[in-house]
Amino acid sequence: MTDPGKNSQKVMIRIGFDEGLTARAERLLKALDLSEVAAKVTVNWNKRLRTTAGRAYSNLAKIELNPRLQLLPDEKRDHEINQTxxxxLAHVVAHARNPKRRIQPHGDEWKQACADLGIPGEERCHSLNLGRTTRRKNFAYICPACEEVIYRVKRMNRSVACYSCCKNHNDGKYDNKFKLIEKRLV
Ligand SMILES: [Zn+2]
Ligand SMILES: [Zn+2]
Structure with a gap:
């Protein structure tokens, strides 16, 4: 069921500072009357994150997201990025509202912040869920340059290039030279 049109679609993996998400974080914090934090919040894609989907340095109002979230299948990607x-951001909000108190990372203050940010009932842990871990991976995607490997249950129907190599050798822009090579695993 591969759509040939989609095969030619190229994806650039974003890393580093994310202007759009930072602006969104700023707006959301302002809407919650947290202007001081809104002025310093930053959102970054950190390629050093391995199995962690995201993390927050609440006291610095610094959010880091795993660039691998961008490699999720189309139907999951936007939702997972948004949710993470x-x-x-809810960690940042909870801390900003309780600067002097030690609060539980996923306690009532955080749950309230989730509700205020439109994700009531959020319960996920921070680990990156690339499909059920017990599920067998059927495909491997290998960078021809650095040989980094990404395993997937389903076939990717987009052209995906290695983010480290595009960053290091092509100013972070997509380069066919670093297009991942598909291998079907038996
Ligand atoms: Zn958390
Ligand atoms: Zn590479």
Whole structure:
């Protein structure tokens, strides 16, 4: 069921500072009357994150997201990025509202912040869920340059290039040279 049109679609993996998400975080914090934090919040894609979807340095109002979220299948990607972003932002909100108190990371203050940010009932942990872990991976995607490997249950129907190599050798822009090579695993 591969759509040939989609095969030619190219995806650039974003890393580093994210202007759009930072602006969104700023707006959301202002809407909650947290202007001081809104002025310093930053959202970054950190390629060093391995199995963590995201994390927040609440006292610095710094949010980090795993660039691998961008490699999720089309039907999951936007939702997972949004959910992770809001989950981490809720940590920032909870801390900003309780600067002097030690609060539980996923306690009542955080749950309230999730509700205020439009994700009531958020319960996820921070680990990156690339499909059920017990599920067998059927495909491997290998970078021809650095040989980094990404395993997937389903076939990717987009052209995806290695983010480290595009960053290091092509100013972070998509380069066919670093297009991942598909291998079907038996
Ligand atoms: Zn959390
Ligand atoms: Zn590479």
């Amino acid at each position: 972003f809001l989950h981490e």
